[in-house]
Amino acid sequence: MSDWIHALPLWTAKVGAILLFAGVLAMVWSLPKDFVYFGAPDRGRWRDLRVWATVLLAVQCGIYYVF
Amino acid sequence: MDNLLSFTHTDVSWIDLGLLFAYLAGITVYGYLFKSRVHTSRDYFLAGKSLPWWIIGMSIIGTNIGSNDYVGGAGGAYRTGMAQANFEWIGAIPAMIIAAFIFIPFYWRAGVFSIPEYLGKRYSEPVRVIAALILSLFSVLIVGVFLWATALMLQTYLGWPILLSILITAGVVGLYTVSGGLAAVAYTDAVQLVIMFAGAVVVAIVGVNAAGGAVNFATQLQERFPDHLHTFLPSTHDEFPWPGVLLGLGLVLSPAYWCTNQAIMQRCLGARTEWDGKASMMFAAMAKTFVPLLIVLPGFFALLMAPEHLGVSDQALPWVVKNLLPPGVSGLLFVAFIAALQSSVSSTLNSASVMVTRDILGVIRSKRLDDAAELRMGRMITIAALAAGILCAPLTAQFRGIYVYVQQLLSFFQGPVFALLLMGILFKRITPRAGLWSLLLGLGFAALLGLAGLNMLYMAFWSFVMSVALLFGISAFTRPKSASELENLTYTSVVKEAVDV
Numbered sequence: 422m423s424d425w426i427h428a429l430p431l432w433t434a435k436v437g438a439i440l441l442f443a444g445v446l447a448m449v450w451s452l453p454k455d456f457v458y459f460g461a462p463d464r465g466r467w468r469d470l471r472v473w474a475t476v477l478l479a480v481q482c483g484i485y486y487v488f
Numbered sequence: 489m490d491n492l493l494s495f496t497h498t499d500v501s502w503i504d505l506g507l508l509f510a511y512l513a514g515i516t517v518y519g520y521l522f523k524s525r526v527h528t529s530r531d532y533f534l535a536g537k538s539l540p541w542w543i544i545g546m547s548i549i550g551t552n553i554g555s556n557d558y559v560g561g562a563g564g565a566y567r568t569g570m571a572q573a574n575f576e577w578i579g580a581i582p583a584m585i586i587a588a589f590i591f592i593p594f595y596w597r598a599g600v601f602s603i604p605e606y607l608g609k610r611y612s613e614p615v616r617v618i619a620a621l622i623l624s625l626f627s628v629l630i631v632g633v634f635l636w637a638t639a640l641m642l643q644t645y646l647g648w649p650i651l652l653s654i655l656i657t658a659g660v661v662g663l664y665t666v667s668g669g670l671a672a673v674a675y676t677d678a679v680q681l682v683i684m685f686a687g688a689v690v691v692a693i694v695g696v697n698a699a700g701g702a703v704n705f706a707t708q709l710q711e712r713f714p715d716h717l718h719t720f721l722p723s724t725h726d727e728f729p730w731p732g733v734l735l736g737l738g739l740v741l742s743p744a745y746w747c748t749n750q751a752i753m754q755r756c757l758g759a760r761t762e763w764d765g766k767a768s769m770m771f772a773a774m775a776k777t778f779v780p781l782l783i784v785l786p787g788f789f790a791l792l793m794a795p796e797h798l799g800v801s802d803q804a805l806p807w808v809v810k811n812l813l814p815p816g817v818s819g820l821l822f823v824a825f826i827a828a829l830q831s832s833v834s835s836t837l838n839s840a841s842v843m844v845t846r847d848i849l850g851v852i853r854s855k856r857l858d859d860a861a862e863l864r865m866g867r868m869i870t871i872a873a874l875a876a877g878i879l880c881a882p883l884t885a886q887f888r889g890i891y892v893y894v895q896q897l898l899s900f901f902q903g904p905v906f907a908l909l910l911m912g913i914l915f916k917r918i919t920p921r922a923g924l925w926s927l928l929l930g931l932g933f934a935a936l937l938g939l940a941g942l943n944m945l946y947m948a949f950w951s952f953v954m955s956v957a958l959l960f961g962i963s964a965f966t967r968p969k970s971a972s973e974l975e976n977l978t979y980t981s982v983v984k985e986a987v988d989v
Contacts, residue, residue, distance in 0.1 A: 426731045427723045434720035434730035438578050441738055445582045449589055459593070460761035468763065473770045474585050480777055481581050488570050488719045 438485045442478045449474045504819025511823045519664025522672035529862040532669035533601050533842045535758040544755045545771030550677035550831035563802035565787025569716025571728045573780035579737040580776050583746040588769035591747040596762045597976045604847040610912045610977050611923030620847035622901050627840035632880030638829040662874045665834045666867050673834045674755050680827035687824030688782030695789035698812050736945030740952045744906035750839040841870040899944040903951030904930025911959050916978050922962035930955035
């Protein structure tokens with residue numbers, strides 16, 4: 422890896438991780454609702470997989486922020 | 489694995505033995521019961537597309553966790569601390585979400601039985617056959633690794649001869665995998681996951697109590713080993729440099745594993761609806777979030793409580809088993825090891841069978857088999873893959889670390905295969921010819937990087953970058969498939985269909 426990467430402070434990694442999570446979250450919420458629910462037997466709120474993804478990524482952000 | 493020699497069969501109590509035999513008998517009978525559900529090749533390879541999301545989710549994690557995760561995970565936590573958990577968090581969760589929303593809908597709607605079959609539809613039959621050859625060869629080697637690891641544990645823990653241990657494991661797993669197909673694999677995986685989590689939770693409770701309670705455990709860890717509480721390590725770190733973790737693991741290796749692994753994806757293809765397929769991966773991601781608590785904690789227990797520094801970090805878990813766990817609990821953990829291995833063996837066998845039957849022999853044979861013949865062929869191939877795995881098992885002894893061996897094998901082909909899948913789904917302009925040449929040249933490039941001794945995390949990243957560049961470069965000069973040929977195979981067509989319905 423290039424020297425400039427070695428010169429970056431360690432907190433850059435945390436910022437990178439949180440940006441990755443934010444990017445995935447943005448991708449998930451950009452998907453049409455019909456696509457997310459496609460094949461679901463009903464449109465219950467708990468079947469909205471974007472909400473599941475949000476919870477998962479929020480937990481990840483918390484973990485990487487603390488540790 | 490050598491460190492499991494720390495277990496000795498003289499330590500085994502009758503409670504532990506009883507647990508093991510009850511598990512082996514129970515799982516064999518339970519898996520065999522699924523034989524009555526198998527009437528067609530679709531039943532055998534895809535469980536008749538009947539699996540609910542929660543069974544698939546449990547099966548995914550059951551397949552994913554192996555004994556190397558227990559032993560290697562605890563050893564890694566002992567050695568480097570929380571950084572070991574990157575494999576379960578940043579090295580899994582984002583990729584699993586991408587798999588759920590981007591990849592599973594395409595595989596499911598394309599109506600394919602395997603990932604190489606999708607590649608065949610998206611690119612060409614040669615790409616399908618090459619991908620199937622690589623992935624099935626890897627599957628057979630991995631079956632050998634898992635069988636050897638199980639046998640080693642049975643030998644060291646119970647004193648059984650290696651060959652007998654391999655044959656017993658292969659017999660138990662083979663019986664229900666050959667007879668019940670994917671349904672048997674998925675449902676037994678779910679039971680095995682419950683056993684694994686139960687074992688790990690009990691170990692966590694016993695360990696925290698031995699450390700004087702949760703508060704005392706956390707305080708001691710913070711005071712004595714503050715460096716072990718960081719997820720990211722300096723870029724100069726030998727094992728887990730943070731750029732390698734972010735770029736290699738987070739952006740390439742992990743999506744490549746979660747989006748292209750046939751053993752993982754096959755149960756998603758057996759989902760009863762597309763939503764079940766997507767939800768299964770999200771459910772698996774939720775379970776995955778907690779895996780570090782279960783496999784990393786024993787490493788911390790050894791770190792705090794072992795009276796002297798352990799010479800080899802992978803001795804952390806055996807030390808905990810020997811010194812902290814009472815009879816019965818150690819047996820439960822041992823059964824959890826065996827369950828973890830068996831779930832991985834059965835899933836890998838089933839996926840190898842579908843690829844060899846449909847993607848290699850099915851393409852090479854000029855005449856297509858009827859359904860009954862394909863089902864028979866699938867079962868025969870499963871037996872053959874198991875036999876090949878048994879023969880390959882002793883080769884594992886030639887390698888020092890099983891976990892690293894598996895990861896190195898994966899990093900040779902995951903970058904190029906993932907590039908083909910991701911770019912093929914996202915861009916209609918990528919051409920069949922670009923797919924074929926990018927796969928071949930990307931594999932060659934990865935091999936060169938491997939021979940040059942590059943860290944496997946960087947190797948995966950650069951072979952992926954190379955393959956992407958080749959895909960776009962060659963596509964600029966060759967002809968793409970028509971819109972009708974790409975229906976249900978690319979991102980825009982699938983999302984548009986969902987919105988139109």
